[in-house]
Amino acid sequence: MIAFEHVGKRYGGRFEALANIDFGVARGEMVFFTGHSGAGKSSLLRLIMRLEQPSRGRVMVAGHDIARLHASQVPFYRRQIGVVFQDHQLLFDRSVFHNVALPLEIQGVEPRESARRVRAALDKVGLLHREKALPIELSGGEQQRIGIARAVVNKPALLLADEPTGNLDPQLSADIMALFEDFNRIGTTLMIASHDLALIARLRHRTLRLRDGRLVADERAT
């Protein structure tokens, strides 16, 4: 599904965020990235989303070198990837329902079909009863779940998450991870960046460790 081939990323010519990253993720896998902040977790996700281009090497997704996508194809590429952001990236001037509906609106899904899928996604994250609320009225954990609902509403084959439990207490974090495992069970490929080592250890999934922009360990689940 995803293959990094000797990928390097420099910013401003000097700072090396990633160096010689080489790994693959199979379809249906659930993979964690760990590492201290600045180790390159976010850069890696940004490369997959094609928010950035590698300075060296190739990033292959579904057999295609995504650097070769034309700028006009990038939006259509991004639509096939669900992304959960650490800071949610919700729009505070519209309701929960309309936040979750945003990807479908962008894709031009017919409104009735869109409403059905939004409610299904909200139901999945257990917040169907808050659809009319504004994001500001929700707790941090609830906002994160809205972000997840938005990421999965168009049933992406690949789900990326950047520190999805960053600001949550252990119980809420565990709930969110359980949610991710549910998606993984129905075939979604997941790549989750997290520094919550204790939680990751408990979940027993493949874990890639980054340090100073280098891949230092690739631990398969046992």
Next chain:
Amino acid sequence: MTQIPPSQRGARSHKTRLSSRLRAWARHHRVMLVDSAWRLVRHPLGNLLTMLAIAIALVLPAALWLTLDSARLLDAELEESATLTVYLAQEVDEMQANRIEQAVQAQPEVAATRLISAEEGMAEFQQALGLDDALVGLADNPLPASIVVHPASPEPAAMQRLSQVLSELNGVDDVRLDLAWIERLRHLAELGRRLALALAVLFGLGVLLVVGNTIRLAVESRRREIEVVMLIGATHAFVRRPFLYSGAWYGVGGGLLALGLLTLGNHWLSLPVSALAASYGASFSLPQLDLAGSTILLSCSTLLGWLGAWLAVGRHLSSIRSR
């Protein structure tokens, strides 16, 4: 994920997608048309001021154009009254005069003629000057007979040619045509037209700047929203659309206000203008913008609003993308 580059999709699914994509596209246009109007209505004062600025920028060239248009009507009227006067030699008697008139009339470039005998000329002269008795003392009538010629074409070059031909006829002493004022009027009209065009271009640029600046602020205030939708796969066209409609609405509003201002100005000026015209014995009223003119003004302002928004959003999209 096998379908990642759009070109890799199967032909059939591509086809069904095309029609639904077209429907979705039309739906988004509809939604944005209404949404952008609502956004304007929600901040009536600021947006009204923007529209007023656009209207003022449009009124000046439009008013000048209208004035020129009416001047052109006047010009045509004057050209119609352009005539040549053929003065016959003193010794030409009445029968010869009639023959000369027939010869003149036979010219293909002559539309109509009128013979003024020496006596009639004298009478007209006296009447025009209000000197009923002063000339009675003259023993001989000093005026020659003359023929007033209405040319088929009021074109100065044609009249010049005609005057040449007529002056070579037997018994013709002199041919007078006063082209200078027609020429002057033409130059003046041309000057006005160019001035109006230059003003229209300048003020059109002004409209672009006004709309562009307003839209720039709107983009800035929705920057986060733009960043988020681009993260989750919005195309540039999708992001641009609401702002283009806002720009077009500004144009529509500004155009309508401009039409209102022109009507108001017309009412304000029509009384003194017709009084002035009446004092010259002419009937002249300020021209109204007709339906075609109004449509042109409104389309131009809408187009300018749209274009201003397009330029502003295009510039800002690239700055957002590069972050």
